[in-house]
Amino acid sequence: MTAPVAVLLVEDDSVIRQALAATLSRYGYAVTTAADGLTGLELFQQTQPDLLLLDVMLPGLDGIGLCRRVRETSTRPILMMSARDQALDVVSGLEAGADDYVTKPVDTSVLVARIRSVLRRAGHHQADAVEPAGNGLLEFGDLVIDPGALEVTVGGTPVALSATELRLLLEFAEQPGLVLSRATLLRSVWDYGWDGDSRVVDTCVQRLRTKIGADRIETVRGFGYKLRT
Amino acid sequence: MHTRIAGFFRVAFARRSLRWRIAALAAASATVVAVVIGVAVHQDSWDRSVAEGEDLASEALNGAEGSYLATGKLSATSTATGKVVTTGVPQPLLDAMHGSLGVVGKWLDTTRPDWPRMWAGHHVDGRLIAVWVDLSHIFDRVHDQDVFVVKAAVGTLVVVFVVVALLSELITRRLRRVSRTALRIADGDLTARIGARAGDEIADLGSAVDSMAVALQQKLLIEKRFTADVAHELRTPLTGLVTSAELLPDGEATELVRDRVGVLRVLVEDLLEISRLDAGVERAELTPVPLGELVTEAVSRTGRPVELDTTGAALVQTDPRRAERIVANLVHNAFRHGSPPVEVSVAGPVVRIRDHGTGFPESVITEGPQRFRTGVTERGRGHGLGLTIAAGQAEVIGAELTFSNAAGGALATIVFPAAESVQG
Numbered sequence: 001m002t003a004p005v006a007v008l009l010v011e012d013d014s015v016i017r018q019a020l021a022a023t024l025s026r027y028g029y030a031v032t033t034a035a036d037g038l039t040g041l042e043l044f045q046q047t048q049p050d051l052l053l054l055d056v057m058l059p060g061l062d063g064i065g066l067c068r069r070v071r072e073t074s075t076r077p078i079l080m081m082s083a084r085d086q087a088l089d090v091v092s093g094l095e096a097g098a099d100d101y102v103t104k105p106v107d108t109s110v111l112v113a114r115i116r117s118v119l120r121r122a123g124h125h126q127a128d129a130v131e132p133a134g135n136g137l138l139e140f141g142d143l144v145i146d147p148g149a150l151e152v153t154v155g156g157t158p159v160a161l162s163a164t165e166l167r168l169l170l171e172f173a174e175q176p177g178l179v180l181s182r183a184t185l186l187r188s189v190w191d192y193g194w195d196g197d198s199r200v201v202d203t204c205v206q207r208l209r210t211k212i213g214a215d216r217i218e219t220v221r222g223f224g225y226k227l228r229t
Numbered sequence: 230m231h232t233r234i235a236g237f238f239r240v241a242f243a244r245r246s247l248r249w250r251i252a253a254l255a256a257a258s259a260t261v262v263a264v265v266i267g268v269a270v271h272q273d274s275w276d277r278s279v280a281e282g283e284d285l286a287s288e289a290l291n292g293a294e295g296s297y298l299a300t301g302k303l304s305a306t307s308t309a310t311g312k313v314v315t316t317g318v319p320q321p322l323l324d325a326m327h328g329s330l331g332v333v334g335k336w337l338d339t340t341r342p343d344w345p346r347m348w349a350g351h352h353v354d355g356r357l358i359a360v361w362v363d364l365s366h367i368f369d370r371v372h373d374q375d376v377f378v379v380k381a382a383v384g385t386l387v388v389v390f391v392v393v394a395l396l397s398e399l400i401t402r403r404l405r406r407v408s409r410t411a412l413r414i415a416d417g418d419l420t421a422r423i424g425a426r427a428g429d430e431i432a433d434l435g436s437a438v439d440s441m442a443v444a445l446q447q448k449l450l451i452e453k454r455f456t457a458d459v460a461h462e463l464r465t466p467l468t469g470l471v472t473s474a475e476l477l478p479d480g481e482a483t484e485l486v487r488d489r490v491g492v493l494r495v496l497v498e499d500l501l502e503i504s505r506l507d508a509g510v511e512r513a514e515l516t517p518v519p520l521g522e523l524v525t526e527a528v529s530r531t532g533r534p535v536e537l538d539t540t541g542a543a544l545v546q547t548d549p550r551r552a553e554r555i556v557a558n559l560v561h562n563a564f565r566h567g568s569p570p571v572e573v574s575v576a577g578p579v580v581r582i583r584d585h586g587t588g589f590p591e592s593v594i595t596e597g598p599q600r601f602r603t604g605v606t607e608r609g610r611g612h613g614l615g616l617t618i619a620a621g622q623a624e625v626i627g628a629e630l631t632f633s634n635a636a637g638g639a640l641a642t643i644v645f646p647a648a649e650s651v652q653g
């Protein structure tokens with residue numbers, strides 16, 4: 001019996017906080033809650049939860065600021081919840097380093113599916129990390145990916161990638177030079193069946209570009225992206 | 230490049246361009262100046278010519294008088310420039326002498342325009358002595374001068390017209406810039422500015438357009454904030470409601486609550502979407518999209534059994550999220566208010582959605598969809614926002630959405646703008 005997955009929920013509305021905590025507990029998650037951004041950041045640093053579920057609009061430090069602060073030190077999965085109109089907050093949330101987002105009001109089934117998907121990516125990370133390395137490095141110029149150790153280096157310098165970014169890069173690396181559509185990436189990386197938002201892909205690609213070099217991933221307008229070989 | 234230059238000339242030298250009027254005005258001013266100066270110069274030389282003629286005539290008269298006093302005879306003799314006349318002295322000369330004895334009379338004879346003569350007459354000892362001198366050579370000079378002035382004036386006119394027509398580019402260019410910017414603002418680029426410095430009326434026009442754009446931008450920003458705030462204020466309690474309702478123990482009452490919460494949720498989302506569309510804050514993110522895949526995706530999203538035919542689908546320029554929303558709304562509407570089978574077909578950039586029900590109400594076809602007017606008297610079968618949203622989103626992405634009734638059912642047709650080019 002493994003320890004339950006620890007989720008830190010940061011949400012200012014007390015009804016949503018309590019109801020979500022109760023819902024997630026039913027699904028077997030160990031939920032800790034915080035009502036504002038600063039408490040959330042403190043709790044995150046103390047407890048190091050497996051997943052951070054946070055609202056965008058928070059008193060004190062807002063969700064985007066909190067996301068950015070967490071990303072400075074951690075690659076743990078972050079799932080954002082937004083109640084405002086998407087275009088304004090969603091993109092900035094994703095740019096701040098969130099792995100995915102859901103819009104309020106959210107169905108429990110959808111939320112749990114998103115949580116599982118994000119955790120699976122992170123779990124993939126951890127599970128593979130214990131496997132012995134050496135099953136062949138993937139090299140693209142000075143970009144070296146070790147799929148065994150799940151380490152990425154650019155010109156010999158290690159790059160810290162979040163689980164989602166790493167999963168996305170591996171998806172590209174497994175099919176170098178092939179154009180992958182946003183829909184394909186949503187399915188394979190984010191586990192979206194059909195209701196995905198392609199901005200998730202776009203912003204994640206942007207983040208990946210800033211970390212490994214802007215010209216390595218090429219945009220094929222109207223279709224998707226490919227890794228330049 | 231070539232077409233751009235051609236385009237510039239078509240606009241800058243259009244038949245109704247302001248530049249022709251400016252040039253014509255300048256030419257007219259130049260004409261007035263030329264005429265005034267020409268007349269003044271002509272008058273001045275005329276006067277001088279007359280004075281010169283009078284001097285010549287006086288001289289001739291003196292000569293004739295001298296010879297008369299010396300010889301006591303008066304004969305009709307010719308001199309180098311004139312003639313002494315004894316008979317046929319013209320009446321105007323006699324008038325000029327007032328019939329008095331001591332007065333020297335002078336008269337310019339222009340009865341023959343090609344032969345101007347100056348007459349002079351004097352009574353000496355009761356005898357009338359009259360002479361005339363030919364002034365052709367003097368008045369030829371005046372004529373030559375007039376011709377020169379006219380030629381110079383016409384030449385100047387042509388030069389002024391051409392030069393002003395070209396120089397007015399400085400003005401028309403600024404005006405074209407104002408209208409270009411205003412068009413960009415009308416097209417939705419609210420950050421477009423003319424950036425004119427204070428000064429003349431064109432600069433004032435520019436800053437007026439700029440401040441209009443600023444006011445528009447602020448209004449839109451306020452609308453945007455307001456709809457975002459309303460969204461947050463409505464969704465937050467709704468989220469608590471949805472999540473709490475799912476925690477309720479299963480049962481008949483719970484089902485009723487969950488059902489109504491679901492309806493409320495759809496209604497809130499639809500109203501928020503409509504308010505965003507109304508506020509004009511929606512901006513499409515256009516990209517080339519394969520229409521067949523898009524429609525397939527949208528249809529599968531509805532989870533309804535649709536007969537789909539996407540053979541012959543084209544690449545279109547659209548915002549995929551909005552396009553999917555339109556298709557999904559129309560499919561939902563077909564099931565909700567029409568009857569199956571629902572057929573969706575894609576041909577080129579055109580999507581047709583048809584059902585086999587009673588068709589659209591007449592008001593939808595003629596006036597377009599109206600909020601909360603579903604065409605069915607019974608309530609609770611949708612709230613009539615789906616079509617309004619579809620129509621609003623179609624406008625945002627520049628697609629043409631029309632409603633009609635085909636034999637045995639409603640037919641909605643969406644025509645997407647074709648993609649400009651395929652890059653890959």
